[in-house]
Amino acid sequence: MFRPMIRALALCLVLGPTVAATAVQAQSVLLSDVVQGEFRPGWQTASGTHMAALHLQLAPNWKTYWRAPGDAGIPPQFDWAGSENVGAVRFHWPAPDVFQTNGMQTVGYHDELVLPIEVTPKDPRKPVRLRASVDLGVCKDICIPATLMLGTALPGPGNPDSAINAALRARPSTAAEAGLTRITCTVEAIRDGLRITARMDMPPQGQTEVVVFEPGLANIWVSEAQVQRSGGSLTAVAEMVPPSGAPFALNRSAVVVTVIAGEGRAVEIRGCPAD
Secondary structure, three states: OHHHHHHHHHHHHHHHHHHHHHHHOOOOOOHHHHEEEEEEEEEEOOOOOEEEEEEEEEOOOOEEEEEEEEOOOOOOEEEOOOOEOEEEEEEOOOOOEEEEEOOEEEEEEEOEEEEEEEEEEOOOOOOEEEEEEEEEEEEOOOEEEEEEEEEEEEOOOEOOOHHHHHHHHOOOEEOOOOOOOEEEEEEEEEOOEEEEEEEEEOOOOOOOOEEEEEOOOOOOEEOOOEEEEEOOEEEEEEEEEOOOOOOOOOOHHHOEEEEEEEOOEEEEEEOOOOO
């Protein structure tokens, strides 16, 4: 329990000054001056889904966070209550960037984010309307928790959207596209959780490579990975700590390993089999 509490304290230290600063600077730092959001309605796909997007425009040098935001970030949370004829929602995340926030590693996007959202309607014969409350964090010198209330109709067939198409092209490469030939993971119990070591046979993806582990379970704290490159082999080690502060069962097939190389480049590897 101790290390997740440290993380929570670190987040409070990042956000704590934010709350005070926001209170003091309420007239100079307005949410509407920092972030503007909308849904782009997009188009109907050949498979019958609808490709829309969340579009965030941030003030210069402000950033927001990826689905796995790091030690001091707030991942976006969507509440779809009030939407009509929405059966399922799938996000197509563009490759993120890595930042340093008060000495802590965070992962996200700066200036602008177009996040493609693929919607499967409950009834393909009926119209779809998106309505969502989106909670997110936006940061520069201070961090501001934000809630955006957004909505739009998704007309069929809709129209092609160059911004959504560009975001889809900016997705991380697959393991095969990146030249991964092998990945194995060693998982060992530690006092308050698990340690995972991933070994990847893959060409270098950039001058710097940051590895992010997602365990496929909610509420698991994951440490910043220690990464070492040796020729065509990349090794990353991280620790995972659940709220119980004890070893837990990890579904290897649900683990996602993302290698972020910067400049819009990343590799997403799904599953982490044993040696």
